[in-house]
Amino acid sequence: MFKSILSAAAGLMLLGGAASADSFYVEMLNRGDSGTMVFEPAFLHIQPGDTVVFVPTDPGHNVASLDGMIPEGVDHIESAIMGEPMPVTFTEEGVYGLECTPHFGMGMVALIQVGTATDNLDKAKEEVGSMRGLAKRRFTDLLGEVE
Ligand SMILES: [Cu+2]
Structure with a gap:
């Protein structure tokens, strides 16, 4: 399976045509170094044009953006297939x-910083402020990594 992911990523880079764009991999794990139901790594600082491939290690995971926690004008992100x-x-x-989505309540969250602009950081912090439990705790830690 990993090989097909790599070739898919390579294909994307060709389509993008940006020779300098990088690809990153984030695994979605039932159990990782940082606990149960985690993205690893859960924080990435990347550059505009970079691609992140979210790789579920179990069929029960997906990735979706949270309302109020993406830059203005950006479309909702969500796995095509769980x-x-x-x-x-x-x-x-x-x-x-x-x-x-299925494991948000168990704190399965991730934060991606793209470039240096942090215009929507305060809004994202506000959203996290209204959360509870492990999602709030993990997001608070992740927000502390924003540069
Ligand atoms: Cu999950």
Whole structure:
């Protein structure tokens, strides 16, 4: 399966035509170094045009953006098929709060910083302020990594 992910990512890079764009992989794990139901890594600082491939290691995971936690004007992000790898090319600068929809309540969240603009950081912090439990705790830690 991993080989097909790599070739899919390579295909995306060819389509994008940006020779300098990088690809990253985030695994969605039932159990990782940082606990149960986690994205690893849960924080990435990337550049506009870079692609992140979200790779579920179990069919029960997906990736979706959280309302109020993506830059203005950016379309909602969501896995096309639950349990399938999802490549996302991030073109707009800002911070992106992401969840695994079935496991949000268990704190399965991730944060991607794209570029240096942090115009939507305060709004994202506000959203996290209204959360509870492990999602709130993990997002608070992740927001602390924004540069
Ligand atoms: Cu999950």
